[in-house]
Amino acid sequence: MKRIWGVLGAMVLALASTAASAQEKLVVSIWGGNWKEGAGIIAKEFTKRTGMEVEFITGGTLDRLAKAKVAKDSPESDVVFTTSQVGFLYQADGLFEKLDKAKIANYAGLVSAADRGDYEVGVYSYVYSPVYRADLMPKDFKLTSWNDLWSPEVAGKLSLPDFDPSHIIIASAVLSGGTAANWEVGIPLLEKLKPGVKAFYQSDATSQDLLKTGETPVQVMLSINAYHLIQNGVPVTIAIPKEGAVVGIDVLGINAGTKKLDKAQEFINVALDPEIQRQLCNFHKCSPMHKDAKIDAELAKLPGIFTTPEQWSTQAIITPDEIRAKLLPTWKAWFTENMMQ
């Protein structure tokens, strides 16, 4: 009997210590893989400044949102890393705290693209753009416009994301003289593209696999993933079409109901620090959001890396988060029903 009580006592102590350690940590919700690794740069500096450890919980963009929705008033995390349009869904459902921008000292030095409203802030940007394996394409093949995706050389070699078709839909709208808001103008173009699509990918991993194996030598791809492949020796060329590339922005928001509001704001402040921004962008090969971030000269030259106002105005297609968040289900439904079968 004594032994049973002893075991029970030890279990209670273990549970209590686990709960106590969770109390002392800032919990950050993020994607896995190199996204988590990149956020480790922020976490390291945050811990150095505040003494508080950071714990990451990982998952996909939308399943983390679904979990946050279920948890609502008792959030599993304190800070959320997500995409700006999904951030809009968090705030529309009351899952984000309003940011106290006065407490985020680095907020003042941000480029305008970082301003995503009162509930989230852009940390870095990337582009979704056409990329290709020059070694598997005809000798003189080049991609200079989104229009080139409709060329005979690309037919049967293209892959697109199925989880978010917004990039090709926005590009088709732009090519047809419209914008994301009146995307329907691009439908005839999309329908013409359909026979040329070989596969649809479901995740960053399958996206990279399709290019790595040469299964689809042309892809509308996240630039960060393309740079990751290049770093691993895959000869990928990233094209920035003359119409511009579709910009994506990863944001930070604070979970509504967090008990560590001040620390969460400090985490965001650290993420926006020019030096941390430099390190983050060197790591991910992305564009910084702080004007004073001095990214490496070699990195600044790469396609899809925007460091000047001119680049932002001529090479970037930016869609308001609200439009993208509200239209994504419609786009998704249209895409599934008309492009994927």
Next chain:
Amino acid sequence: MSKRPFLIPFLVPAILVAVIFLAALAEILQYSFREFIPGSLDVGGFTLDNFARIYRPVYFKAVVNTFVLSLATAFFTLILSYPIAFALVRTKVEWVRTLLILLSITPLFTGEIVRTYAWMLVLGTNGFLNTMLLDIGIISEPVTFMYTRAGVVIALVQFAMPVMIIILATAISHINTDYEKAAANLGARPWTVITRVVIPLTMPGIISGFIVIFAWTMSAFATPQLIGGGKVLMISNAIYLQGFSALNFPFAATLSVIALISAFASLALMKLIANRLERQTAIH
């Protein structure tokens, strides 16, 4: 003294699981009748629109695909597994049995994702299969296996084979070999013994294996997702696209309800056919 009070505590976990499962099903059912609000995770009022949408070609095709692919997977799994299960049970050589167990059962212990990724490497344009066929001159251009129904069925069959082998091996091991000897003594050739004695006697195992694999494949997700590459949609992939990509939970719930109904209807139909088949092939 009644035995009932003694048994009741043992039923508690099962009842608890059943209650939770039914509550989740009830929640899915009520979601399927709710209106979707774009840009919000909240749902609107009562609607039947979600069910009307099912008739759009892509979703209807996903339901048909699911049925056809499940049927094809169960059939080919049975055809390929039976000889292995037979050899596994009847071989007298220990190392052959060990080898067969290793080759056929071990894949069960690797995850679905790992096996599917392996198949992607095998079936790809520059994959093992195409390279081999090109090298030995059987084909002059790579054959498209990926993103086709055939590719999905190949991977699903390999995934399902260990379970089918276990079921069939159990059925075969219960046959009294005297029946086979008697048939042989009466002049039946080996093939006749197998088709007229062994197969009819293992019909219950064949039927249960077929039904298990069919039901299992009805809910396949990762294999059609990765090998199908969005070109071969099964119902679970359509549910995922709606729920976790478009965040249209009401329509995802409607598709789930349809999937459940289709599964039950298919299994009922199969059971009916199986009963008739079992009666016809029974040895008197």
